[in-house]
Amino acid sequence: DTGVSQDPRHKITKRGQNVTFRCDPISEHNRLYWYRQTLGQGPEFLTYFQNEAQLEKSRLLSDRFSAERPKGSFSTLEIQRTEQGDSAMYLCASSLAWGRTEAFFGQGTRLTVV
Amino acid sequence: AQTVTQSQPEMSVQEAETVTLSCTYDTSESDYYLFWYKQPPSRQMILVIRQEAYKQQNATENRFSVNFQKAAKSFSLKISDSQLGDAAMYFCAYVDSGGYQKVTFGIGTKLQVIP
Numbered sequence: 001d002t003g004v005s006q007d008p009r010h011k012i013t014k015r016g017q018n019v020t021f022r023c024d025p026i027s028e029h030n031r032l033y034w035y036r037q038t039l040g041q042g043p044e045f046l047t048y049f050q051n052e053a054q055l056e057k058s059r060l061l062s063d064r065f066s067a068e069r070p071k072g073s074f075s076t077l078e079i080q081r082t083e084q085g086d087s088a089m090y091l092c093a094s095s096l097a098w099g100r101t102e103a104f105f106g107q108g109t110r111l112t113v114v
Numbered sequence: 115a116q117t118v119t120q121s122q123p124e125m126s127v128q129e130a131e132t133v134t135l136s137c138t139y140d141t142s143e144s145d146y147y148l149f150w151y152k153q154p155p156s157r158q159m160i161l162v163i164r165q166e167a168y169k170q171q172n173a174t175e176n177r178f179s180v181n182f183q184k185a186a187k188s189f190s191l192k193i194s195d196s197q198l199g200d201a202a203m204y205f206c207a208y209v210d211s212g213g214y215q216k217v218t219f220g221i222g223t224k225l226q227v228i229p
Binding site: 043 | 118120146147157158159160161164166205207209210211215216217218219220221222
């Protein structure tokens with residue numbers, strides 16, 4: 001296991017299209033997080049899973065956004081009807097218990113909506 | 115809601131010198147963790163140093179150390195003997211020890227290391 005991996009690394013899409021990103025966490029990590037990072041800003045929390053349960057969603061996560069983590073393994077983040085404001089880096093992180101233990105980040109998926 | 119403030123958008127330091135990055139935070143909790151993360155250009159975020167709020171002793175990791183002032187809600191990062199590889203965005207972050215562990219980040223400080 002080489003760490004958290006995200007796919008794709010880059011995605012360019014036309015406004016109005018749907019996109020889906022994937023995150024594969026470190027295998028023994030039960031907690032998985034999605035963050036969004038725009039230029040000049042720090043990562044903003046989107047949502048958090050403990051195993052397969054989605055325990056918290058940010059108000060940033062409009063009804064066009066949906067995230068899943070079937071069977072508590074990999075996670076997907078889908079954005080429907082993309083808008084130019086969705087252009088950002090989408091980061092995934094996983095941990096056993098962020099704080100008591102370290103969390104590890106993936107390299108992110110950079111989304112550009114044209 | 116917890117907030118994390120980094121008031122220095124950019125900092126620069128001469129190679130081999132020392133630099134301090136500032137961070138303040140706001141919380142009503144008494145038990146929490148604070149972090150400094152490094153994000154090099156086009157590379158993933160990595161943990162630099164972690165501080166547990168119930169520990170009075172400041173955390174140290176090789177050339178990196180923090181000045182944790184709990185009453186003032188201040189958490190600065192000192193980088194000693196700066197190296198070219200230290201150039202990156204540095205983010206201060208906070209998480210409650212309980213709850214769902216939503217980690218809150220500051221907006222970051224861009225550190226430039228001058229040869």
